C-alpha cells in the first residue's frame with residue numbers, strides 16, 4: 001500500500017480499537033475481564049453512593065436487581081454496543097486489571113515511534129474513541145514494552161485532548177469532529193483523523209429506544225466536517241466497504257506529514 005502524504009497537518013486525532021491496538025485485545029481481553037469482575041463489583045457497590053451515577057445512567061428496567069444489571073451488561077457486551085453508560089462501567093471495571101498488571105495494552109509496533117515523532121515535530125495529538133475518557137487514559141498509561149515486562153505511560157502525549165462520545169458526540173457525526181478541532185484550536189483542514197472504522201452498526205437514541213443503521217461512517221464523518229482522514233487497515237479488522245478514493249494505510253508508518 002503506498003504511503004499517504006498529508007500537507008499542513010497540525011493535529012492528529014486517533015481512534016483506538018483496530019487503529020493503534022488490535023480489535024482482539026478489546027474483544028478477547030478487555031471485554032471478558034470486565035465481565036469476570038462485574039458480578040462481584042456490582043454486589044459490593046450496589047448501594048454505594050459512588051456507584052449511583054453509573055447505575056442511574058442505565059435504563060431503569062435493567063436495575064431491578066444486581067443480577068438483572070449483570071445480564072444486561074452481558075447482552076450489550078456480546079453485541080458490542082458502544083453506548084456511553086456501558087463504556088463508562090467498563091472503564092471502572094478495567095481499573096483493577098490495569099492496576100494489578102492483569103491488563104497490559106498491546107499497541108501495534110509502528111505506533112509509539114510514529115506518534116512520538118509527530119509530537120517531537122510539534123503536532124498536537126488527541127484520542128477520539130467510544131471507550132470512555134477514563135478507559136482511554138488507563139489504556140495509554142499501561143502500554144506493554146517490547147520485552148513484555150516493562151510498561152510505559154504514554155498519556156502525556158495526548159494531554160489534554162481525550163474525546164469520547166460523551167464530551168464530543170457520536171463518532172459518525174460530522175459535528176463531533178467540528179467540536180474536537182475547535183477545542184484543539186486548529187482549523188478543520190489542519191487536522192487528520194485516523195480510524196479503522198468506516199462502517200458500524202448501531203446508534204442509541206435514548207436508553208429505551210434503539211435504532212439500527214447498516215452503515216455509519218467515522219472516516220467519512222470526519223471528511224464531511226472538513227478534516228483530513230484516512231482509513232487504517234490492520235490484520236484481522238473486518239473488511240470495510242470503503243468508497244473509491246478513500247485514503248487507506250496499513251500502519252501509522254505509512255502516514256507522511258509534510
Ligand SMILES: CSCCC(=O)C(=O)COP(=O)(O)O
Nearest residue numbers: 016017129130131135136139
Ligand atoms: C480503552 S478504550 C477501550 C476500547 C473500547 O471499549 C471501544 O469501544 C473502542 O472503540 P473505538 O471507538 O476506539 O473503536
